[in-house]
Amino acid sequence: MIAKRHALISFIKLYADLSKLEAIYAKTKQIDPQIIKSIVSRLRRLNIHGSISWRALLLFTPLEIYINNPINDKKSLVQLVRILRSSLEKVILSKRIQVLIKNETQARSPKFELYHNFEELYPGYIFRPGEIPVLITVPHAVQPLKDIGAVQIATKVAENTHSYLLLPTDSRVIMDYNRMTSRLTPFRRLIEILTLREKKVKLILDIHTSPHLSHYDLEIGILSGTSSRLKLAKLMAKAFDKKNLRVSIEKKGYVGGDIPRYHAFVPWVNIIQVEVGMNDLRQKRIRSIISGLSEFITVSYNSR
């Protein structure tokens, strides 16, 4: 147990070093070799703690940094440092690391096993490129257990705003793209490529619908501010208010799933989960939601 606590402390110290390196670079455009040495030594120390360290690290670091890292200049190094620092913030804040520290169970840690036949699953998505840096995803788009009405809303909003659109071709019964177990799939890899490698997407709207949202028309989830800036959530709430829709921010517990948890890197990549109440899916109301979302995208895109 003591060794595991030490692992957490090592993560915090590593985070401090990465922040220091980033801050110094922002001021002087120089990279301090002493800090690099310190980072290396912290990483080595983490490695001594065994599987707890790499499991915790993999909870939130994007796979992209392990498979596509042509780091040959200061700029690309700082980019890596930023992603790592942002990932570590999530690791340190996460309750999951406490689960990992408490017991050795692998149940809640990332796995490099796909519980499906990959060839049968491939590619598993429908993708429509967009023109603005906004991606709309509907991970539960196929029956059974489909989010009713979500595809209609997402497709229309993407059309109106020329946003990117990503829909799965399998039901969540086969592969739930909003869970940790799907991180290796092309659907999730595509999100990472668009946000981190090609940097074509800065904002993701993850659309869901729920029958359990009775007091509100919509709920906005930003994982307590770790998946998006609060400013954006408030801007979205304002857009819905204008359409006379009752909107809440994280009051009913729809805070966000694995897509916002894993792919958000605030402030560069913001992800907002939108949970639409299914109690009243009349066309008029759906039109108001579509219009509210479209206006929010236009306003937030123009404000950049």
Place this chain on the structure above:
Amino acid sequence: MVVLKIDDIDIKIGLEEEIFLTNSKGFLLPYSEHVSSILISLLRKNEKLLEKAQYYLFGLQWEPNPSQIEYVTRPLSIDHLRDAIIFSRELIAKAVSEIEGKIYIGSAHPVQSTPYPLNGVHISISIKRKNKKRPTIKALQYIHNHIRNHLPELIALSANSPICRGEYTGYVSSRLYYSRVLSPANYAVIKRIPISFVPRQKRSIFRYIVLFGKKKTKEAKIIAHDDGLRLLDITPRGPLTNIIEDIAKRDNESRIEIRAIDVQSSEDYIMDIVKIIIGLSLEALDKMLRGEVIRERENLMENRQRAIKDGINAVFINKEKEIIAQESILTMIERIEKYLDLLDLKLTTPLRRGIPEIEFYGLPEIVDENPKLFELIKKGRVIIGLKCKDEKRYYPIMPYDAKVANHEDLEGILFADYDLEWFESPRNIIRRFTKIERRYWILTSLGYVKIGRFDRIKYARNPISHLVRIFNKMAGIS
């Protein structure tokens, strides 16, 4: 000569069985909440089905993992138990089929139990005189201690979970080996203890340290665990015990609960195990009536461990001598058959010959052409360099990335995928997995490439070592 008067006694059996929900590909389906709501709507629509469910079932229970669901039967006579098991399994299968799912009746999922989630079957037995409300405390003690002495045999007969995370664990009952909630019970004793004392371990259930609700300050209790722990491999239950959860239970809920049994895919097997438990209970009562004392069996814990590891092939230590588990089981069955004859009960499966389900149906086949790669995955050394021996097809992430890797060196992330085969009967009830096939892939920056048998791994690092390498390289640039 049997002293016990069989016409004078009433035997009731209750059964709790945990079941996995799976999708159409045999992988776990974490939607027990959805399945429960479907179940409720099915029952609301069909009055006859509801009546039958009310007759057989006490209810359904949540389990820690959302891909598990548990049904709990009412205390039933042995004649109705088999129907209740079939009814419950089919009912859950029917509900899950509405979302294109199935149920798997097994203790460990062969791939996704790592080692959790795990399923078990809990058998509760209550034997009392027909004119009494509950069994006597002494009868409970005798039945508990006698069955506890035979737990190694019962485990050897029912152990049924040799595979977790796609590999043989080396234990025929991985469930009992890995379980965190199945501690071995102690030899049960009857003590006069203050009824009101609540152990500290139970403070989350009961906030009180001492309760002054009853006039008696001391009452006879049957104690199998000093702290009143309920989650044991076998334990007495009900108001006569020191289990805090049972403090307010009714007299007729007094029973012995056996939790050491792995899930049996066939209803006949589980019925035969229930019959053996009945036989042992009757034997215990007969011993009680004869005035015989049931002492703790020598080497019980050692034999229990051996049964968990080797199942029916275990070698037990019995009075300084070694005896094969199967022989010990056959002796036990022969001994208890005279009690079963009194109830006109016969063992109908190969258990009668000491052949458990796992032996009868055989182990699932694990197909893995590259087991060394799985070792790398388990160690987290998933960032690999690969030398391809032949031409490979890329499965691009982006549709416009399509290309072919021609004898290339690839760098990326190693992962495995699975294909499962199983025996299903009736429709949507997976009885057992027959084949587990694991293949390996490399996820590169362009897409996915299947790893062949003759491809060579150049290096394999864990993510931290990989980052160390990157930063070391950067020390030069900075």
